[in-house]
Amino acid sequence: MAPANAIEAHGLRKRYGDTDALAGVDLAVPAGSVCGLLGPNGAGKTTAVRILTTLANPDQGSACVAGFDLAAEPMEVRRRIGLAAQDATVDALLSGFENLLMIGELHHIPRRTAKARAEELLEQFNLEDARDKLVRDYSGGMRRRLDLAATLVAGPEVLFLDEPTTGLDPRARNELWEVLETLVGAGTTILLTTQYLEEADRLADEIVVIDHGRVIARGDSSQLKRQVGGEQVLLVPARADDLPRAVAILERVCGAPATVDAPARRVTVPTDDGVSALGAVVDELRTQSIAVEDLGLHQPTLDDVFLTLTGSAPTGEETGVEQDREREPEAAAR
Amino acid sequence: MSVAAPTAPAPTEIGPAESRHGSALRDIWVVTRRGLLHMRRQPEVLADATFQPVMFVLLFAYVFGGAIAVPGGGNYKEFLMGGIFAQTIVFGGSFGVAIGIAADRKNGAMDRFRALPMARSAVLGGHASANLLKILLPMLLMSICGLIVGWRIRTGFLDALAGYGLLILFAFAMIWVGVLIGSMLSSPEAVQGVAFVAIFPLTFIASTFVPSATLPGVLRTFAEWNPVSSLADSLRVLFGNPHAGAGPGAPWSLQHPITYTLLCSAAIVAVCAPLAIRRFHRSIAD
Numbered sequence: 136m137a138p139a140n141a142i143e144a145h146g147l148r149k150r151y152g153d154t155d156a157l158a159g160v161d162l163a164v165p166a167g168s169v170c171g172l173l174g175p176n177g178a179g180k181t182t183a184v185r186i187l188t189t190l191a192n193p194d195q196g197s198a199c200v201a202g203f204d205l206a207a208e209p210m211e212v213r214r215r216i217g218l219a220a221q222d223a224t225v226d227a228l229l230s231g232f233e234n235l236l237m238i239g240e241l242h243h244i245p246r247r248t249a250k251a252r253a254e255e256l257l258e259q260f261n262l263e264d265a266r267d268k269l270v271r272d273y274s275g276g277m278r279r280r281l282d283l284a285a286t287l288v289a290g291p292e293v294l295f296l297d298e299p300t301t302g303l304d305p306r307a308r309n310e311l312w313e314v315l316e317t318l319v320g321a322g323t324t325i326l327l328t329t330q331y332l333e334e335a336d337r338l339a340d341e342i343v344v345i346d347h348g349r350v351i352a353r354g355d356s357s358q359l360k361r362q363v364g365g366e367q368v369l370l371v372p373a374r375a376d377d378l379p380r381a382v383a384i385l386e387r388v389c390g391a392p393a394t395v396d397a398p399a400r401r402v403t404v405p406t407d408d409g410v411s412a413l414g415a416v417v418d419e420l421r422t423q424s425i426a427v428e429d430l431g432l433h434q435p436t437l438d439d440v441f442l443t444l445t446g447s448a449p450t451g452e453e454t455g456v457e458q459d460r461e462r463e464p465e466a467a468a469r
Numbered sequence: 470m471s472v473a474a475p476t477a478p479a480p481t482e483i484g485p486a487e488s489r490h491g492s493a494l495r496d497i498w499v500v501t502r503r504g505l506l507h508m509r510r511q512p513e514v515l516a517d518a519t520f521q522p523v524m525f526v527l528l529f530a531y532v533f534g535g536a537i538a539v540p541g542g543g544n545y546k547e548f549l550m551g552g553i554f555a556q557t558i559v560f561g562g563s564f565g566v567a568i569g570i571a572a573d574r575k576n577g578a579m580d581r582f583r584a585l586p587m588a589r590s591a592v593l594g595g596h597a598s599a600n601l602l603k604i605l606l607p608m609l610l611m612s613i614c615g616l617i618v619g620w621r622i623r624t625g626f627l628d629a630l631a632g633y634g635l636l637i638l639f640a641f642a643m644i645w646v647g648v649l650i651g652s653m654l655s656s657p658e659a660v661q662g663v664a665f666v667a668i669f670p671l672t673f674i675a676s677t678f679v680p681s682a683t684l685p686g687v688l689r690t691f692a693e694w695n696p697v698s699s700l701a702d703s704l705r706v707l708f709g710n711p712h713a714g715a716g717p718g719a720p721w722s723l724q725h726p727i728t729y730t731l732l733c734s735a736a737i738v739a740v741c742a743p744l745a746i747r748r749f750h751r752s753i754a755d
Binding site: 185188189190191192210211213214215216218220222224225226227228229233237238239240241242243244248251252255269285288289290292 | 481482483484486487489490491495496499502503506507510511576577578580581582583584585586587591754
């Protein structure tokens with residue numbers, strides 16, 4: 136009997152020194168769905184993943200993963216999960232094949248079967264040509280693919296991916312997304328953390344936004360966007376002198392107060408009837424002969440969601456990438 | 470799109486999780502094999518077990534050897550070998566395992582292992598046994614190198630066997646020192662520093678290269694009770710090579726080098742192993 140929720144957590148708390156890494160987090164991820172844990176650096180995403188994968192014990196709270204209690208039966212949990220940590224932790228001094236075989240053997244899959252499984256995954260992830268190459272000679276994208284393949288060796292029920300695309304170029308990121316979408320199609324439950332809003336938007340059924348160890352919002356992306364408000368008319372007049380008149384037009388047409396970003400000459404105002412409001416604005420602009428640099432209907436992005444919920448834009452992506460580089464195994468220095 | 474779609478269910482039938490059973494010994498062997506592959510692929514890290522002892526044999530046999538007198542007028546090259554064997558085992562036994570554990574912690578391998586359904590003891594056990602196997606390499610290389618420069622085993626087969634057995638036993642003890650160091654320090658670089666600043670000199674303040682009687686005051690007492698000295702002297706006894714010997718006034722450690730070495734090995738294991746295991750588990754938790 137498959138549990139309805141592949142991941143269920145109640146009141147997870149974890150303190151490191153003076154800071155609450157997690158300050159009471161509840162999660163319920165239905166089997167076969169994708170949960171995106173979204174938040175800036177230091178929000179508590181990695182701590183949540185470490186607890187749910189048995190690497191750290193919560194100070195308070197409890198959780199079940201794949202139907203087994205983390206505290207009572209961690210070994211049963213480990214047999215049913217796959218974890219791709221933030222830095223691809225595949226072994227740099229082993230070949231791709233050796234890495235997958237070792238993981239299979241440590242999952243106690245018979246050696247012959249583990250070999251067959253390794254070959255199969257190398258093929259699926261388009262790494263057959265790099266089968267016998269040492270991972271230290273892999274590119275970042277190849278390393279990530281192998282890392283993901285390694286998490287799939289034992290056919291996990293629940294997959295944990297901690298910032299799976301941090302440090303990847305856009306092409307490699309797209310490739311990985313497509314792989315993940317296929318996995319979801321095959322029924323695997325995935326919990327992924329990300330600071331890329333686009334990633335959560337594209338992959339996750341439910342997005343859980345966390346900041347300072349607390350869940351500050353949850354829902355699918357359209358629900359989250361609704362929290363910020365619906366469509367907006369966006370107008371950027373060509374000349375700064377026209378800004379007050381532009382604001383007046385938008386507020387009159389849409390009947391709501393406008394948000395003005397003066398340095399960017401950017402005016403936005405929420406609207407209920409997008410296209411006709413836009414038409415009315417265009418007429419007014421023409422009548423008053425205001426030159427326009429940009430005008431359109433704007434869907435709020437998850438960036439806007441984040442700004443509204445936390446009062447600051449998510450940051451820190453750059454440092455994340457830097458750390459990745461620094462933590463390359465020293466073997467690479469040879 | 471260059472990544473083929475992973476299909477499900479997996480074409481290779483891997484069976485449900487509850488059907489898979491392992492054993493701690495098999496897990497240890499898998500991690501041991503990984504450790505051995507690591508060594509083979511990082512010859513520069515293996516230098517402490519290959520290049521270094523051979524260099525020391527040649528350096529001391531031909532460069533310093535002429536200036537060092539062996540008590541009783543024995544052949545210095547024969548005196549030297551026991552010392553270099555001891556030094557290499559003390560240093561190599563602790564160093565390699567410390568580096569391996571620190572590196573695994575730093576690059577995330579430890580976390581990957583801990584999220585797998587493997588035996589809890591396998592990571593430590595694998596590192597330890599890989600490094601114990603590694604010790605055989607310098608023992609072989611040094612023996613060959615020694616034979617080339619004129620060293621001979623002048624006793625019987627059993628004595629020789631006992632000599633090599635004693636080396637392996639002491640290496641086992643030193644591995645726990647290495648686990649302790651590797652669990653306390655945060656990076657392989659730090660391990661490197663500590664090993665060269667702390668362990669390496671200890672192998673010199675002993676009868677490794679010169680008879681301890683030639684050392685001044687405190688250093689002499691330290692050398693006489695340093696297990697590196699007693700290990701070196703035990704080997705000289707067991708291999709039938711010249712050694713400083715023990716006059717009537719010599720400390721107990723010099724008069725009974727083999728017993729003292731066995732006692733030291735046991736003491737090191739008794740003290741370091743529990744500390745190391747606790748420290749190791751704390752270093753990887755949370």
